[in-house]
Each structure stands twice: as C-alpha cells, then as structure tokens.
Amino acid sequence: MTKKIDPCTLVLFGANGNLSRVKLMPGLFRLDMLGRLPDEMKILSVGRQEVVLDAWRTDIKGMLDAKFKNGYDQKIFERFIARNFYHTNAPTDPDAFNKMKATLSNEKVFPQNLAYFLSVRPTDFALVVEQLSGVGLLDESKYWRRVLIEKPFGTDLQSAQDLQAKISKHLKESQIYRIDHYLGKSALQNVMFTRFTNAMFEPIWNNQYIDHVQITNNEILGVGDRTKFYDSTGALCDMIQSHLLQTLALVAMEKPEDLSPQNIRAEKIKLLESIRPIPVNDLNKHAFRAQYAAGRVCVADGHGENVHGYLEELAKEGVTESVTETYAALKLFIDNPRWKGVPFYVRTAKRMHEGNTGISIRFKQAPMQLVTDQHQNWLTLNIQPRECIKMEIESKIPGLDIATRTLSIDAPQRQHDDETIDSYEALMLNLMEGDPSLYLHISEVEAQWRLVDPVVKAWAADKKPVHQYRAGSRDPEESSIIFESKDQFWRYSIELGGDKH
Ligand SMILES: NC(=O)c1ccc[n+]([C@@H]2O[C@H](COP(=O)([O-])OP(=O)(O)OC[C@H]3O[C@@H](n4cnc5c(N)ncnc54)[C@H](OP(=O)(O)O)[C@@H]3O)[C@@H](O)[C@H]2O)c1
Structure with a gap:
C-alpha cells in the first residue's frame, strides 16, 4: 500500500552532522530514486556553519558518491539536487530562527507543511523545539508541522519526563515522532x-x-x-x-x-x-x-x-x-x-x-518423548545479518529403527529482487506520510x-x-x-x- 504524501518541506537540523551525511541525505535520495517523494517536496538543510547553496549542493553530491559507489541516474540526481536548499543557523545570531522563517515563507519554493528532523545532539532537542515555537513555526492552524526527535529520548525516566515536559509546551503528542530506528x-x-x-x-x-x-x-x-x-x-x-x-x-x-x-x-x-x-x-x-x-x-x-x-x-x-x-x-x-x-x-x-x-523461541516438551533428552522445537x-524464519523440528530418520533427528526449516525472508530499504528511509517516509506507527x-x-x-x-x-x-x-x-x-x-x-x- 503506497500512502499519499502531502506536498511538504523536510527541514533537516544538523545537516552537517554524521547521521545526516551518512544516512539521511543518501536515504532521501534513494526515496527519490524510488519515486516516493512528491514532486513539490523540498529539503531545507539547517546547519550552524556558513555554507553557500552551490557549495552545499556540491557537498551533497559527495555524500551520494560515497554511498552509491556504482553510480546513479543523472536525471534523478538533478531532480534531487534541485529540491535541496541550505540555511545557516549561526549559534551567535539571535535572529537565526526568524531568518529561517523568512526563508521558509517563500511559498513558491517551499511547501508549507513542515517536517522537522532534529538530527542534533540530545542536549539541543528541547532548545530547537522552543526556538521553532518562538517564531511560530510549529503552528498548525493552516498546515501540519511534525517534529522528529532523534534518540535517545532522555537518559533515564526523570530526564525523559523533563524533556517531554519541555517539548509538550509547544507540541501536541500527534506532532511528535520519537525515533527508534530499529x-x-x-x-x-x-x-x-x-x-x-x-x-x-x-x-x-x-x-x-x-x-x-x-x-x-x-x-x-x-x-x-x-x-x-x-x-x-x-x-x-x-x-x-x-x-x-x-x-x-x-x-x-x-x-x-x-x-x-x-x-x-x-x-x-x-x-x-x-x-x-x-x-x-x-x-x-x-x-x-x-x-x-x-x-x-x-x-x-x-x-x-x-x-x-x-x-x-x-x-x-x-x-x-x-x-x-x-x-x-x-x-x-x-x-x-x-x-x-x-x-x-x-x-x-x-x-x-x-x-x-534475532528472536528465538523454545517450545515446551513434545507430548511424545522417544529419547530422554529429545530436542525441543525452536x-x-x-x-x-540474515533476515529469515527458521524452525527446528524432530523428524524420523528413514530406516527400520525408530529414531528421530532435528531438522531445520530455513526460510529466507528476502528474495533476490526485493528492495533493500534502510530503516531511516522507511522512517523518513512515515514522517512525511504522517504515520507514527513506527515511532514511540x-x-x-x-x-x-x-x-x-x-x-x-x-x-x-x-x-x-x-x-x-x-x-x-x-x-x-x-x-x-x-x-x-x-x-x-x-x-x-x-x-x-x-x-x-
Ligand atoms: N550518527 C548515528 O549513526 C546516530 C545513530 C543513532 C542516533 N543518532 C542521534 O542523531 C543525532 C545526530 O547525531 P550525529 O552523529 O549526526 O551528531 P553530530 O555529528 O554531532 O551532528 C549534530 C549536528 O547538529 C548541529 N546542530 C546543533 N544545533 C543546531 C541548530 N540549532 N541548528 C542546526 N544545526 C545544529 C551541530 O552543529 P555544530 O557541530 O556546529 O554544533 C552538528 O553538526 C544525535 O541525537 C544522536 O544521538 C545518531
């Protein structure tokens, strides 16, 4: 089932960080290759470093080259790169979020449904939410606004509740996407x-x-x-x-x-x-x-x-x-x-x-025990690394005697031409679809x-x-x-x- 995605802008905080470079940007490109991004969808990368747009787009090309060593379709690359923009969120600039709001307000470029991916350090989650709220960028009166919070959500119960108390001042539960990439x-x-x-x-x-x-x-x-x-x-x-x-x-x-x-x-x-x-x-x-x-x-x-x-x-x-x-x-x-x-x-x-x-489940002893240490089913x-379902069962050894041995039925879940989707790709798609089932x-x-x-x-x-x-x-x-x-x-x-x- 392919779900419909509203035209939206993905605002990627921490775009210069490790996660963004290695997983998120290549993941977004793959979603584009698979035709899963709406035509109007844009990506606004937000980083603290000053970077001009051309340099950022060249930087993205480097991230994709590093990931897709066998090359990629040039036309799709051009479509993808045209979706990408950069905003400098200088830590010393008290007006940085207002400037970002001004950039995003250009409706001709940026669809107004906004999905924020906070790929920043955990100590910055609450601060970024507060700053977004301060300039009205979490307001849902006309368009949806969703915030993806990276892991970990707190370092114990108290800190998780403190973080929740801070962000819930600005966000409804339906706007919060807490990640567990598993x-x-x-x-x-x-x-x-x-x-x-x-x-x-x-x-x-x-x-x-x-x-x-x-x-x-x-x-x-x-x-x-x-x-x-x-x-x-x-x-x-x-x-x-x-x-x-x-x-x-x-x-x-x-x-x-x-x-x-x-x-x-x-x-x-x-x-x-x-x-x-x-x-x-x-x-x-x-x-x-x-x-x-x-x-x-x-x-x-x-x-x-x-x-x-x-x-x-x-x-x-x-x-x-x-x-x-x-x-x-x-x-x-x-x-x-x-x-x-x-x-x-x-x-x-x-x-x-x-x-x-993986998960291994051992079953109780079978109703018929032919030998004292008869193997229990798993x-x-x-x-x-293998995606498979395995079942261990007892089976009679062919021949005149009554004896059993354990067989393993091994079913790979993955077939040759199945899509290999990285978990972040699935999760980013769900964020844009508004489907929180894989979020906490x-x-x-x-x-x-x-x-x-x-x-x-x-x-x-x-x-x-x-x-x-x-x-x-x-x-x-x-x-x-x-x-x-x-x-x-x-x-x-x-x-x-x-x-x-
Ligand atoms: N890397 C992974 O594989 C991985 C896996 C699981 C979870 N995570 C989680 O994902 C998050 C990001 O991880 P990471 O490894 O990418 O961290 P990172 O390399 O430290 O990157 C974080 C980035 O966020 C930037 N930043 C901080 N505040 C910002 C703001 N207000 N606006 C824009 N950018 C801002 C930082 O800029 P400065 O450098 O200028 O401070 C830095 O570039 C963390 O919460 C981490 O726990 C990462």
Missing part, C-alpha cells in the same frame, strides 16, 4: 506480520506451548571510537532500553484491532506496561552484566584478530576504572494471562564470537525507562569489579544464574545445534 527494519516489522497473518502461530503463541523466549543483539565489534560515550551509557541503555524492549513488545503484544498507528501503539503500550518490575533486592537472579577482556575475534575475511579488552581501551582514553557493562542480560516476565510464567531473556553484547540480532525470527509514544518511552532505571542505578552503585569475558567467546557461563531452569541457556547461534553447549 522499528524501521523490515525484518522487525515482519514479526507482527508473521504472527498475525498466519493461522498457525496464534494458537501456540502463549504459555501453554512456549517454554521461553530469547531476544538477542550480539556484535563482534567492540566499542570502537565511541569509548567515552559508551562508558557513560552501557549496553543496557544503549540497546535494551529501547531497541530490544520494542522487539519484545512486537513479539508479545496482543493482536491490534487493525493496523492503524493508534491501535498498534496501544497494544505495545499495554504490553510494555505489563512487564513485571525487576526486583532490585534479588537483582542477580534477574540481571547479569559483564565486560569484554582481551581476546581474539573473527574479522570480515574469516581470519582472527587479537583485540584489547574494554578496560584497556578505556585506559588509552585516560579512564582508569569502570563498571560499565558491554554485556547485559535481563530476565523479564509479562504479567498477563498469555505469558504467565514464561521467561523472556534479553541480552546484548559486544565482542562476541558471532554477530546476530522457532527463530532473525533480523540481522511517550508512554512507551516512559515504560521502558521505568523498567531499566532501577537496574542502571543498582549497577552504577555497585563498584565491585565486573565479570570479564574473553573477546570472541560465547556467553559467560556465569550468566546462567538468571535462567529459570537448568536446561535453559542462551542459543549461541541460530544454526542447527546452536543450542548445544
């Missing part, structure tokens, strides 16, 4: 479609059949050049607080009445609010953290590479101690009839033996912070040295403490046998 991934969106467009899943999607669920985001990469940022954030806030809890919400929510943004978000909110608070007085059984030590990881060409440990990387930046986790795992329970008693294990880690993001909905409602953000905040605080207060795992290894055995039963542990791979240790 929701733009088509494999993640497919979780909902797999569940609700197939008759076979719904009857077994509950505590009667499901033993436990694992939601994983593992990376081979370390913290790279983000050491200091990472040390102030940690794996729990960086990945679990939003990306993995959103994934969990899609796996576990009830069927929305229909696919309207309101109904999808209502079900996600209900689900997130029904996750049982993590008991901080019994934290060790519900949450596990660790840091990677020096080790050897697999690099792109399949060879090994020796790498430093996290604390060594920090030491190079002059930081001598840290309890920040690079491995975080939680056990969560959902207090509703469907999921009563089913543990959801959520983990994210850097410098693991393998990089993978269903995996994998998100990256404030109640979702609050529920997510409410859940992780007590763990973040307890971990920060506990200064004992953090458990170390060798870079390139599988999950630390010590993380088994959070599992409900002895026969449960992390799958280390989605391949057949990936649940054996």
Whole structure:
C-alpha cells in the first residue's frame, strides 16, 4: 500500500552532522530514486556553519558518491539536487530562527507543511523545539508541522519526563515522532506480520506451548571510537532500553484491532506496561552484566584478530576504572494471562564470537518423548545479518529403527529482487506520510525507562569489579544464574545445534 504524501518541506537540523551525511541525505535520495517523494517536496538543510547553496549542493553530491559507489541516474540526481536548499543557523545570531522563517515563507519554493528532523545532539532537542515555537513555526492552524526527535529520548525516566515536559509546551503528542530506528527494519516489522497473518502461530503463541523466549543483539565489534560515550551509557541503555524492549513488545503484544498507528501503539503500550518490575533486592537472579577482556575475534575475511579488552581501551582514553557493562542480560516476565510464567531473556553484547540480532523461541516438551533428552522445537525470527524464519523440528530418520533427528526449516525472508530499504528511509517516509506507527509514544518511552532505571542505578552503585569475558567467546557461563531452569541457556547461534553447549 503506497500512502499519499502531502506536498511538504523536510527541514533537516544538523545537516552537517554524521547521521545526516551518512544516512539521511543518501536515504532521501534513494526515496527519490524510488519515486516516493512528491514532486513539490523540498529539503531545507539547517546547519550552524556558513555554507553557500552551490557549495552545499556540491557537498551533497559527495555524500551520494560515497554511498552509491556504482553510480546513479543523472536525471534523478538533478531532480534531487534541485529540491535541496541550505540555511545557516549561526549559534551567535539571535535572529537565526526568524531568518529561517523568512526563508521558509517563500511559498513558491517551499511547501508549507513542515517536517522537522532534529538530527542534533540530545542536549539541543528541547532548545530547537522552543526556538521553532518562538517564531511560530510549529503552528498548525493552516498546515501540519511534525517534529522528529532523534534518540535517545532522555537518559533515564526523570530526564525523559523533563524533556517531554519541555517539548509538550509547544507540541501536541500527534506532532511528535520519537525515533527508534530499529522499528524501521523490515525484518522487525515482519514479526507482527508473521504472527498475525498466519493461522498457525496464534494458537501456540502463549504459555501453554512456549517454554521461553530469547531476544538477542550480539556484535563482534567492540566499542570502537565511541569509548567515552559508551562508558557513560552501557549496553543496557544503549540497546535494551529501547531497541530490544520494542522487539519484545512486537513479539508479545496482543493482536491490534487493525493496523492503524493508534491501535498498534496501544497494544505495545499495554504490553510494555505489563512487564513485571525487576526486583532490585534479588537483582542477580534477574540481571547479569559483564565486560569484554582481551581476546581474539573473527574479522570480515574469516581470519582472527587479537583485540584489547574494554578496560584497556578505556585506559588509552585516560579512564582508569569502570563498571560499565558491554554485556547485559535481563530476565523479564509479562504479567498477563498469555505469558504467565514464561521467561523472556534479553541480552546484548559486544565482542562476541558471532554477530546476530534475532528472536528465538523454545517450545515446551513434545507430548511424545522417544529419547530422554529429545530436542525441543525452536522457532527463530532473525533480523540481522540474515533476515529469515527458521524452525527446528524432530523428524524420523528413514530406516527400520525408530529414531528421530532435528531438522531445520530455513526460510529466507528476502528474495533476490526485493528492495533493500534502510530503516531511516522507511522512517523518513512515515514522517512525511504522517504515520507514527513506527515511532514511540511517550508512554512507551516512559515504560521502558521505568523498567531499566532501577537496574542502571543498582549497577552504577555497585563498584565491585565486573565479570570479564574473553573477546570472541560465547556467553559467560556465569550468566546462567538468571535462567529459570537448568536446561535453559542462551542459543549461541541460530544454526542447527546452536543450542548445544
Ligand atoms: N550518527 C548515528 O549513526 C546516530 C545513530 C543513532 C542516533 N543518532 C542521534 O542523531 C543525532 C545526530 O547525531 P550525529 O552523529 O549526526 O551528531 P553530530 O555529528 O554531532 O551532528 C549534530 C549536528 O547538529 C548541529 N546542530 C546543533 N544545533 C543546531 C541548530 N540549532 N541548528 C542546526 N544545526 C545544529 C551541530 O552543529 P555544530 O557541530 O556546529 O554544533 C552538528 O553538526 C544525535 O541525537 C544522536 O544521538 C545518531
């Protein structure tokens, strides 16, 4: 279904920044290549540096050349470049926003529906909203005005609520698009479609059949050049607080009445609010953290590479101690009839033996047990690097004897000629369409912070040295403490046998 987009202007704050150069501008170009931008649509890039229009358009060409190494259609490029304008928002100029308003008021050039993409640092979100409001650029009496807020939305519950209090003075909830770019991934969106467009899943999607669920985001990469940022954030806030809890919400929510943004978000909110608070007085059984030590990881060409440990990387930046986790795992329970008693294990880690993001669901024991340790069925909905659905089932080995073996049914979700859409492309399109279903409602953000905040605080207060795992290894055995039963542990791979240790 292609939705109609009103003629509009996308106002891109932070146009000179990293995200804009690497993802947003190339993403907008791809949307233009796909014919998804309305003819009249314009892009006003706003940056703090003084740049003249010709130089900016040349700069954009460089961003596209870097991204589209195999070249692109010259005619589409010319159409795209003609959409682009630049406004200098000098930090020292008290009149900068009035000048921007004057620029935008040229209706012959700029359609008056305005979508603001705030690709600025989180400390600038509220300020930019206030300044836009101050000059009347959020007023919706004649045209729509939408504001996309980059992540993170706050660094804990209090700061998220403070940010909300500041921006809601100037914006209605319907104008605010809080991003979690994971929701733009088509494999993640497919979780909902797999569940609700197939008759076979719904009857077994509950505590009667499901033993436990694992939601994983593992990376081979370390913290790279983000050491200091990472040390102030940690794996729990960086990945679990939003990306993995959103994934969990899609796996576990009830069927929305229909696919309207309101109904999808209502079900996600209900689900997130029904996750049982993590008991901080019994934290060790519900949450596990660790840091990677020096080790050897697999690099792109399949060879090994020796790498430093996290604390060594920090030491190079002059930081001598840290309890920040690079491995975080939680056990969560959902207090509703469907999921009563089913543990959801959520983990994210850097410098693991393998990089993978996905959902693995283990089913309960089958009614007929032919051998004592008969394999239990698994269903995996994998998100990256492979987008696939895998099902592990028991099957009789052909022959005279009665014996079974495990088969893996492996269905790639992606076919050769499918579009490869970057999550930011999907999200920018939704912003212009006015479809917030892939954006976070404030109640979702609050529920997510409410859940992780007590763990973040307890971990920060506990200064004992953090458990170390060798870079390139599988999950630390010590993380088994959070599992409900002895026969449960992390799958280390989605391949057949990936649940054996
Ligand atoms: N990069 C990513 O892959 C990524 C991923 C996820 C989320 N994010 C989020 O996306 C946002 C942008 O990230 P980034 O990496 O692009 O940051 P960045 O490289 O620091 O860029 C931010 C840009 O915003 C500009 N800016 C600040 N206030 C402005 C204003 N009033 N008007 C116009 N421009 C203004 C800054 O200009 P000055 O340099 O002059 O201050 C800078 O060029 C951040 O909130 C980040 O958390 C980024």
